């Protein structure tokens with residue numbers, strides 16, 4: 084995790100008006116794996132899903148109280164920050180960045196802040212990708228869609244019951260977002276974590292690829308091997324998928340109409 | 348054992364390596380240089396070190412032939428006519444390489460290969476075959492990775508072929524630099540270079556703007572990157588490279604003020620005097636400039652030859668005198684580091700070598716990459732391995748030093764293998780680094796066979812072969828193996 088300098092000017096915003104603040108889990112100043120090129124990654128705190136294989140379980144709970152200080156006197160993460168503070172924190176490394184990626188937790192849990200951050204970042208010359216679980220209805224947030232460079236959408240499972248079993252939440256909004264973002268051209272990448280036994284991966288991959296094709300989307304479909312490192316203890320014994328399965332799913336996605344398939 | 352006999356009987360040396368070793372022993376049996384007792388004391392203490400240049404310099408350490416001129420005029424001495432097609436051009440260059448001396452016995456500069464070969468690229472398939480064979484022959488016959496070729500800043504078909512073939516062949520030789528200029532180098536070409544670097548640890552990125560401006564200020568319209576990352580004028584070279592080991596100098600000073608006021612000026616004076624003596628012998632006694640066909644045919648000119656004032660171990664010197672502040676992390680340490688380099692740079696600028704005319708006899712500063720026997724001494728102005736900050740912070744902390752070293756300074760970064768899926772990320776970092784004032788940026792993927800040791804490249808598989816007691820074709824393999832053990836170069840922080 085990156086340790087960024089403590090932001091100063093903590094009380095940004097016009098006098099008298101409470102500045103909008105986001106709950107920030109952490110900030111990475113550089114990343115090769117969160118979209119094209121080198122990007123700073125802003126992790127927003129809080130997620131309403133409860134995925135079995137979540138790799139960032141510490142970013143799930145929403146924080147409400149003002150977080151405390153660490154023993155060394157620095158403010159601990161997560162923090163409340165304005166979008167200006169987030170951008171000034173990555174500003175020192177501006178020369179290296181192609182853009183930012185806003186993720187979580189779930190960034191759609193804080194839509195006003197997400198919108199403001201994307202707008203301010205764009206104004207500063209840093210286009211922002213939104214990495215989301217699709218729980219927020221983006222059609223209802225045209226400001227976010229307009230400000231974003233694109234979306235990376237997680238599709239955990241196609242079947243609603245499977246989705247509920249896997250995440251504790253239904254997927255009507257996710258599927259709606261898939262159609263909407265794919266059709267509008269805002270979808271940069273669709274992703275599914277392949278965890279054998281937790282859901283019907285073949286049905287999910289096939290249906291999702293067909294949906295991409297129907298919408299005429301050129302988004303790439305990334306199939307991600309489940310990896311036990313970092314997940315909660317109860318799920319660590321879950322076996323990662325073998326190469327044969329990943330290859331089969333990759334071929335299935337291509338056959339079903341995905342424009343580009345990547346396996347990681 | 349007698350060192351001559353030991354060299355002859357060494358099972359882990361090739362014939363060529365023995366020959367070079369025997370020549371070195373012969374040269375070092377002479378004592379023709381006049382070295383003052385104070386300078387000799389510093390040499391004995393390892394403070395001043397000529398990096399095995401030998402006791403009787405008979406060729407410039409680094410020779411940078413004017414290959415453009417050679418391609419235009421051929422060579423009367425070699426009996427080579429100006430080439431008319433890609434086969435003649437590659438053959439002519441290979442012939443000349445055989446006759447370009449240097450400290451390593453092999454050429455340290457092969458030319459700006461894209462610009463040299465582009466006029467002969469007519470049919471892509473034929474050019475691919477010719478350049479492929481050319482690169483293969485270079486790797487197999489120039490058995491030393493202090494051998495450097497340059498490409499860029501503009502995209503050419505030849506440049507693209509060189510990158511593609513380097514990626515396919517996965518050879519350690521030649522070392523390769525892309526001269527990068529954000530206005531002249533197209534994005535897709537730079538991206539191909541980044542993707543290639545993640546496979547084979549080359550090319551490195553040189554700031555064409557910074558090098559170009561520095562050499563223009565000395566009156567040259569062009570420059571070459573040779574050996575590790577040394578910037579030198581084309582058609583000339585460097586008579587010598589002597590380095591000041593700042594880590595070893597640290598105990599000579601009581602504190603930072605004493606260092607700056609007394610110790611540094613004295614050490615610089617002794618090193619400059621020692622360099623002058625080496626240059627004197629080369630220029631006045633050795634006969635190189637009177638006899639070499641390279642000079643007679645105008646491929647090397649005495650007025651384009653300089654000398655390189657090298658240094659290593661800034662980090663250790665700063666850490667010794669910065670009152671507990673850490674080099675690469677604390678602003679106070681950085682301020683001391685900059686004061687040291689500024690004052691050395693002034694001392695070097697105020698000195699003029701009476702035997703050189705280039706740049707009015709002033710030597711060029713060089714952040715030396717170290718030698719394989721260095722232990723606990725960081726190359727040039729680098730942040731010690733194991734103490735490296737986060738990637739962009741590391742670059743920003745290193746950048747201020749780069750301005751002082753026209754004849755070379757560079758930082759090397761190891762990347763997570765996953766970076767290969769996103770070469771644009773490496774390109775973004777390289778571009779940001781150069782825009783932030785870095786003169787030279789190198790990267791490799793942590794799982795690659797070809798890795799950058801300090802400035803030069805070595806194949807891990809060759810190091811393993813040598814660890815089994817077998818000879819390795821490249822003489823740099825042995826250096827790489829020792830550097831892996833002594834400098835921990837493969838323990839660089841891995842960047843994701």
Ligand code: SF4
Nearest residue numbers: 130132134137188216
């Ligand atoms: S949506 Fe993401 S952050 Fe939320 S629980 Fe699932 S994996 Fe974790």
